[in-house]
Amino acid sequence: xxxxxxxxxxxxxxxxxxxxxxxxxxxxxxxxxxxxxxxxxxxxxxxxxxxxxxxxxxxxxxxxxxxxxxxxxxxxxxxxxxxxxxxxxxxxxxxxxxxxxxxxxxxxxxxxxxxxxxxxxxxxxxxxxxxxxxxxxxxxxxxxxxxxxxxxxxxxxxxxxxxxxxxxxxxxxxxxxxxxxxxxxxxxxxxxxxxxxxxxxxxxxxxxxxxxxxxxxxxxxxxxxxxxxxxxxxxxxxxxxxxxxxxxxxxxxxxxxxxxxxxxxxxxxxxxxxxxxxxxxx
Amino acid sequence: xxxxxxxxxxxxxxxxxxxxxxxxxxxxxxxxxxxxxxxxxxxxxxxxxxxxxxxxxxxxxxxxxxxxxxxxxxxxxxxxxxxxxxxxxxxxxxxxxxxxxxxxxxxxxxxxxxxxxxxxxxxxxxxxxxxxxxxxxxxxxxxxxxxxxxxxxxxxxxxxxxxxxxxxxxxxxxxxxxxxxxxxxxxxxxxxxxxxxxxxxxxxxxxxxxxxxxxxxxxxxxxxxxxxxxxxxxxxxxxxxxxxxxxxxxxxxxxxxxxxxxxxxxxxxxxxxxxxxxxxxxxxxxxxxxxxxxxxxxxxxxxxxxxxxxxxxxxxxxxxxxxxxxxxxxxxxxxxxxxxxxxxxxxxxxxxxxxxxxxxxxxxxxxxxxxxxx
Numbered sequence: 001x002x003x004x005x006x007x008x009x010x011x012x013x014x015x016x017x018x019x020x021x022x023x024x025x026x027x028x029x030x031x032x033x034x035x036x037x038x039x040x041x042x043x044x045x046x047x048x049x050x051x052x053x054x055x056x057x058x059x060x061x062x063x064x065x066x067x068x069x070x071x072x073x074x075x076x077x078x079x080x081x082x083x084x085x086x087x088x089x090x091x092x093x094x095x096x097x098x099x100x101x102x103x104x105x106x107x108x109x110x111x112x113x114x115x116x117x118x119x120x121x122x123x124x125x126x127x128x129x130x131x132x133x134x135x136x137x138x139x140x141x142x143x144x145x146x147x148x149x150x151x152x153x154x155x156x157x158x159x160x161x162x163x164x165x166x167x168x169x170x171x172x173x174x175x176x177x178x179x180x181x182x183x184x185x186x187x188x189x190x191x192x193x194x195x196x197x198x199x200x201x202x203x204x205x206x207x208x209x210x211x212x213x214x215x216x217x218x219x220x221x222x223x224x225x226x227x228x229x230x231x232x233x234x235x236x237x238x239x240x241x242x243x244x245x246x247x248x249x250x251x252x253x254x255x256x257x258x259x260x261x262x263x264x265x266x267x268x269x270x271x272x273x274x275x276x277x278x279x280x281x282x
Numbered sequence: 283x284x285x286x287x288x289x290x291x292x293x294x295x296x297x298x299x300x301x302x303x304x305x306x307x308x309x310x311x312x313x314x315x316x317x318x319x320x321x322x323x324x325x326x327x328x329x330x331x332x333x334x335x336x337x338x339x340x341x342x343x344x345x346x347x348x349x350x351x352x353x354x355x356x357x358x359x360x361x362x363x364x365x366x367x368x369x370x371x372x373x374x375x376x377x378x379x380x381x382x383x384x385x386x387x388x389x390x391x392x393x394x395x396x397x398x399x400x401x402x403x404x405x406x407x408x409x410x411x412x413x414x415x416x417x418x419x420x421x422x423x424x425x426x427x428x429x430x431x432x433x434x435x436x437x438x439x440x441x442x443x444x445x446x447x448x449x450x451x452x453x454x455x456x457x458x459x460x461x462x463x464x465x466x467x468x469x470x471x472x473x474x475x476x477x478x479x480x481x482x483x484x485x486x487x488x489x490x491x492x493x494x495x496x497x498x499x500x501x502x503x504x505x506x507x508x509x510x511x512x513x514x515x516x517x518x519x520x521x522x523x524x525x526x527x528x529x530x531x532x533x534x535x536x537x538x539x540x541x542x543x544x545x546x547x548x549x550x551x552x553x554x555x556x557x558x559x560x561x562x563x564x565x566x567x568x569x570x571x572x573x574x575x576x577x578x579x580x581x582x583x584x585x586x587x588x589x590x591x592x593x594x595x596x597x598x599x600x601x602x603x604x605x606x607x608x609x610x611x612x613x614x615x616x617x618x619x620x621x622x623x624x625x626x627x628x629x630x631x632x633x634x635x636x637x638x639x640x641x642x643x644x645x646x647x648x649x650x651x652x653x654x655x656x
Contacts, residue, residue: 058483
């Protein structure tokens with residue numbers, strides 16, 4: 001069946017209080033879902049949530065909307081369709097060279113323009129494959145990032161100048177200047193289900209990877225956090241109880257949205273920022 | 283103890299001074315009621331309240347009637363409350379609701395003025411009097427009413443008594459409505475595809491059939507596609523919506539959206555029955571209050587010409603039309619014609635289920651979008 005459709009472009013301002021889909025032309029096209037709280041103020045924070053291979057950006061925006069409304073935080077979630085962006089998890093698709101980082105920078109600019117949110121530095125949160133993207137994006141563009149949250153990444157790029165990209169930073173596709181060490185100065189938070197220990201089909205597996213990072217997402221998260229701390233980075237690790245790799249229910253049972261947004265902005269009632277412990281169970 | 287076992291078997295015959303007509307409230311045999319097949323339209327009824335059998339009155343829409351199948355015709359099966367479609371035999375006793383029907387592909391029927399023999403006008407369980415029928419529709423299944431079910435005081439049991447309570451305005455869900463050129467233009471398929479696509483996008487979806495004739499088919503279709511909750515106008519106390527005044531149609535539609543939003547649905551998919559030229563459908567879609575409730579509108583068309591006429595009709599009313607769908611999308615040529623003629627995206631089942639549902643339901647629908655579409 002043939003689709004007869006022209007792209008729907010963004011309007012001048014994003015109306016508040018609704019989850020919306022917007023897009024812009026580009027190569028590939030830029031697509032995202034956004035929620036602009038009615039409570040948002042000009043220059044307020046922007047949280048970008050990046051989906052995993054489930055390709056469910058709208059779901060994350062819906063799950064974040066209430067908590068975002070209580071804090072006046074604009075939430076945007078890019079859509080990185082596999083057909084257009086390939087292995088966006090690695091930021092630059094190794095086959096096509098398509099750069100998801102440039103797409104996200106475009107999206108941030110447009111969302112900030114249409115919502116009056118702060119686009120100088122955004123808060124970045126990624127889930128699973130989106131967490132892979134998020135930490136690699138922050139390594140490449142630390143100047144664009146205010147904080148980074150990573151949930152259940154399958155594997156990581158370690159802050160290791162000797163290890164080849166994408167396991168480490170050597171031979172980065174953008175060259176040695178492609179990685180700014182300022183990423184080590186960002187506040188990082190890592191989340192993983194304490195039962196996320198299955199070696200499921202979506203988990204990348206190899207002897208080398210298992211040896212370097214661990215056999216499952218829990219082990220790999222701990223190994224990466226240790227490596228980042230060894231380089232002096234401020235990284236917290238939060239284990240989500242009774243949770244495997246599926247984080248959807250954690251949004252309901254564990255108020256994951258609040259956990260993600262607490263450090264981004266306080267509730268508008270005046271609730272203070274909550275301190276994030278170095279390793280904790282939520 | 284079953285509900286039916288509590289029905290009184292000893293009530294004496296008495297005169298019932300109903301406001302609309304004098305009637306006689308007689309004994310209702312509890313075992314007889316227990317054995318009667320109860321139609322889909324009666325699924326919210328508390329049959330423990332049925333204590334008498336009322337005769338000699340004029341039925342009104344929504345009244346429950348105990349009837350005997352005289353001759354099986356067009357409808358050979360009756361959809362039960364469970365959704366099972368039970369084969370009908372002459373002599374079966376059934377409980378259905380009176381109602382009117384407007385179905386261009388089947389029957390045009392009204393509520394008869396008496397409890398004389400009448401017709402089974404819908405498989406979901408509607409009793410009525412056929413005024414006209416489609417050339418391909420067979421003679422209706424003929425039923426003989428025994429009487430209206432009534433409570434201990436002799437007051438007839440009507441579906442309105444068992445309507446669900448509408449909650450106070452729940453958290454506002456996104457509302458995606460589906461309407462079409464006519465009956466059988468692909469509205470139900472479009473609605474199911476939307477539900478499926480939204481669910482696959484990770485969203486919580488509820489389904490509503492706002493108008494039409496009481497039958498579970500459309501609801502089961504949305505439930506099968508992944509809707510967490512499905513509701514129709516029978517939940518608001520109507521066996522059908524044919525002939526209801528516009529203000530009641532609006533109350534029903536908005537009440538169903540509120541009910542469906544309960545429990546945290548992200549999106550409510552609302553199917554509006556029949557075509558744009560049907561009186562109640564036209565009234566609902568012309569209502570500013572309804573337009574204010576819907577965020578996106580899908581138009582299911584049978585073919586390209588119908589798509590064009592429908593798009594023009596909807597645009598005149600400034601409705602948030604986002605796509606043409608339906609039977610026309612089965613034809614690549616028809617799809618291309620419709621897209622050229624309307625300037626509106628034409629989308630089929632596959633596109634809706636594989637990513638477009640969420641995009642379209644959540645797309646901006648203001649003047650900028652129209653400008654972008656050219």
